[in-house]
Amino acid sequence: MSLFSALYESRWLLVCATLVAYLVYKVWVYRRLSAFKGPFGSGWSELWHSATTISTDAHAKYKEACDKYGPIARVGPNDLVTCSVELLTHMSAARSPYSRSVWFARGTRTRPGEDHLFSETNENIHTRRRQQMAMGYSGKENLELEDTVDVYIKKLIQLIRTKYLSTPDSAQPFDFGQKAQYLAVDVINDVGLGAPLGDLDTDSDQFRYIETTEAGMKLGRLSVSLGLVFLLQSPWIARLFGSSGKDGLRFAWPLRHARARINERLRHDTEKRSDMLASFVRHGLTAEELVNESILQLVAGSDTTSTAIRSIFLYLLTHPCVYAALQAEIDAAVADGTAPPAPGIISETAARSLPYLQACIKEGMRVHAPAGSPFPKRVPDGGDTVVVDGKPVFLPGGTNVSVAMFALQLNKGIFGDDAQEFRPERWLLEKDEKKLAVMNRTHDLIFGYGKYQCLGKPIALMEINKAMFEVSSVIFSWVRAKD
Known part of the structure; x- marks a missing residue:
């Protein structure tokens, strides 16, 4: 009897054995994290987690899971989500044995491999790589950083004053969210590559850059959600979508643009200059590494910064009392010389000295965090025991643990019963120094922590501080003139 015949005769036995083995495996997987509760079916299937990740409101669903099931909730057979400050800082500490989870991290690649x-x-x-890039991001080797940001803040103000100020005879619709994106894209392109795209000069999405990168991010989210990362990262698929930097769909344009700018700079002794790209070259990044890192900073830097600026202004303009208090502080700053009169731009140091402005910025970023992605970490082999809310919790090795950023920042135990409300005064009126320290520590996690903290934090905060002060000043002056 041939092997094929024997297998055929035993086909039902093989089917039953396979099903039994599969069920045993599923039970084993379920029991590994059975101590953690979560949405229905999340312990047995990836369905809930995949549907959540692919949705546009994953941040809200992760928050709901933590609100209902506790500071660590189960969202998949091998996935947890947490809003625990202790666990998040533990995972990201400088010498932590945790690492990034492959299923998510690989989905953020811009080129296969x-x-x-x-x-x-x-x-x-x-x-x-962080050590190689830290000096460039910090500004210590980019002496023109603040002057560069000032150039584009002035361009934004000029655009508003010349094109979008309404008069008694004519109302000018103004999409501030769009202009905030133009600002962030121009700043990060100049800071990162030495030249802007010209969005603010033309009042347009030059080369459809924003449209293209947003489409790329949607594709990345789709591939992560459906487990297609390794398929879409294959070279032949990448060529189809242009993510290899070769001709294909227009996802390739940002890569070609970055490569062209980097190659041009490398031909002109760029390491002798004082900017971010020159710093990276001095610290040993190759041309290909520069291309990879430039796409990351262009996409991530512009998207999160513009989101922060937009959300802060949204809350300002919908809270008249806050608006009036900030107006009074800005007027006083100009009157006493803390800030220069127009067309001068406030320095970052001066902006950081204004307590109510800082409270508005922190509160806006807290109530609507700029990034709601899960950013999962992998528990080291052998597992780990952590203390959460005073109780030891064991996490099995290989488990993915994600952050529920909105649950973290809207935590009533940390920020009070009105945690979901936009109230900048909470940062100024809190008398309990220990509680205020916890609030600040929690807020800082917006930018990550430890070995995973965002290197672009100094640039983002500089841009946000200046944009908030100067654009608010323009709006206030226009309102006074109208009155």
Whole structure:
């Protein structure tokens, strides 16, 4: 009897054995995290987690899971989500054995097989790359950083004053969200590549850059949600979508643009200059590494910064009392010389000295965090025991643990019963120093923590501080003139 015949005769036995083995495996997987509760079916199937990740309101669904099931909730057979400050800081501490989860990190690659700072899961390579790039992001080797940001703040103000101020005879609709994106894109392109795209000059999405990168992010979210990362990262699929930097769909344009700018700079002794790209070259990044990192900073830097600016202004304009208090502080700052009169731009140091402005910025970013992605970390092999709310909790090795950022920032135990309300005064009136320290520590997690903290934080906050002060000043002066 041939092997094929024997297998055929035993087909039902093989089917039954396979089903039994599968059920045993599923039970084993379920029991690993059975101590953690979550949405219906999340312990047995990826369905809930995939549907949540692919949706546009994943941040809200993760918050609901933590609100209902506790500071650590189960959202998949091998996935947890947490809003615990202790656990999040523990996972990201400088010497933490945790690493980025492959299923998510690989989905952020811009080219198949090519990692950047965010997608790198090898901790040794990640640490070395952060060290190479830290000085450039900090501004210590980019002496023109603040002057560069000022240039584009002035362009934004000029655009508003010349094109979008309404008069008694004519109302000018103004999409501030769009202009905030133009500002962020121009700033990060100049800071990162040495030249803007010209969005503010033309009042348009030059080369459809924003449209293209948003489409790329949607594709990335789709691939992560459906488990298609490794398929879409294959070279032949990448060529189809242009993510290899070759001709294809228009996802390739940002890569070609970055490569062209980098190659041009490298031909002109760029390491002798004082900007971010020159700093990266001095610290050993190759041309290909520069391309990978530039796409990361252009997409991530512009999207999160513009989101923060838009959300802060949204809450300002819908809270008249806050608006009036900030107006009074800005007027006083100009009157006493803390800020220069127009067309001068306030310095970052001066902006940070204004307590109510800082409270508005912190509160706006807290109530609507700029990034709601899960950013999962992998529990080290062998598992780990952590203390959450004073109780020891064991996490099995290989488990993915994500952050529920909105649950974290809207935590009533940390920010009070009105945690979901926009109230900047909470940062100024809190008398309990210990509680205020916890609030600040929690807020800082918006930018990550420890070995995973966002290197672009100094640039983002500089841009946000200046934009908030100067655009608010323009709006206030226009309102006074109208009155």
